[in-house]
Amino acid sequence: MFRNEMLGDTAQAIEWFTQLLNVVPSDPAALSRLGRLYDKEQNDKSTAFQFYQDAHRYYPCDIDVISWLGGYYVESQFCERAIPYFEHAAVLQPDDIKWQLMVASCHRRTGNYQDALEHYKRIHLKFPDNTDCLKYLVRLCTDLGLQDVAEYAAKLRKAEKVKEAREHKNQSNSAGRRRRDRDTSRDRVDSARQSSGRQGSASQQNSGQATIVQQESGAVPEDWKRPAANRDFDASYADPLGEMPARPKTAARQRPVDEDEFGDEELGDDLLPE
Numbered sequence: 001m002f003r004n005e006m007l008g009d010t011a012q013a014i015e016w017f018t019q020l021l022n023v024v025p026s027d028p029a030a031l032s033r034l035g036r037l038y039d040k041e042q043n044d045k046s047t048a049f050q051f052y053q054d055a056h057r058y059y060p061c062d063i064d065v066i067s068w069l070g071g072y073y074v075e076s077q078f079c080e081r082a083i084p085y086f087e088h089a090a091v092l093q094p095d096d097i098k099w100q101l102m103v104a105s106c107h108r109r110t111g112n113y114q115d116a117l118e119h120y121k122r123i124h125l126k127f128p129d130n131t132d133c134l135k136y137l138v139r140l141c142t143d144l145g146l147q148d149v150a151e152y153a154a155k156l157r158k159a160e161k162v163k164e165a166r167e168h169k170n171q172s173n174s175a176g177r178r179r180r181d182r183d184t185s186r187d188r189v190d191s192a193r194q195s196s197g198r199q200g201s202a203s204q205q206n207s208g209q210a211t212i213v214q215q216e217s218g219a220v221p222e223d224w225k226r227p228a229a230n231r232d233f234d235a236s237y238a239d240p241l242g243e244m245p246a247r248p249k250t251a252a253r254q255r256p257v258d259e260d261e262f263g264d265e266e267l268g269d270d271l272l273p274e
Contacts, residue, residue: 010041028059035068045072063089070102079106097127104136113140124152131159 017034021027035051038044049072056065070085083106090099100123107116117140123133134156141149 010037013037026058028055028062028065031055031058032062032065035065039068060088061092063092066092074106079109082106097123097130097133100126101132101136108136108140113144116140117144128155129159129162131156131163134159 014034014037017030017037020030021034024030031051032055035048035055037048038051039048042048049069052065052068052072055062056069060066066085066089070082070089073079073082073085083103086099086102086106090096090103093099100119104116104119104123107113107119117137120133120137120140123130124137127133134152137152138149138156140146141152
């Protein structure tokens with residue numbers, strides 16, 4: 001089943017997972033796999049929705065299934081139906097702010113601006129330095145004509161300055177690490193070259209001494225009697241820098257997300273502002 005899926009044989013993979021469900025109809029892993037196959041490979045969201053919904057019924061803690069179902073309702077313009085899924089995800093991952101922001105955005109999309117405002121305020125109390133939440137608070141307070149807009153605008157400016165300083169510090173640290181890595185690599189190469197040069201000189205000296213002894217004794221090395229191509233050489237080489245890193249796999253490039261629009265991603269990250 002998994003081999004057919006990895007090889008791109010979607011029809012065969014669907015057949016195998018369907019046969020598995022005939023034996024174990026309540027297997028949430030098989031149900032979610034079929035949902036993904038129908039969504040990604042067959043572009044059949046209606047059938048995918050049925051499998052994802054069954055998978056969620058049998059195992060309601062799968063965060064990928066929850067986010068897909070919430071995103072499905074958002075794409076279908078039923079944001080109020082997506083709210084329970086995102087609220088559930090926020091319970092499962094309370095330290096991940098994106099689920100709570102999605103809940104607030106769903107309230108805002110359905111026109112419940114007061115509920116959205118209260119939700120953003122609760123998020124701000126838990127994540128006071130989050131600029132996305134502060135941006136929405138400023139926008140909602142401005143639209144509703146509330147006096148709190150000045151307070152949240154000041155907090156937003158302060159949070160953006162802190163964020164900018166933190167990013168600048170991280171970039172400086174990254175540049176310093178890269179510079180130290182280059183210096184370390186250069187030192188290793190120089191050390192390896194010096195070691196190789198000493199070994200080569202010693203080898204030539206030993207070879208010269210052996211030649212003199214053999215010439216004096218009249219003996220000819222057996223290795224010299226064979227053609228150069230047939231001689232036994234130790235071709236092993238230990239790179240002083242270690243093994244070359246494996247070539248990284250190229251990930252699929254994600255589509256850019258509009259600031260205030262839901263996108264097509266399963267996780268619904270498009271609910272967050274840029």
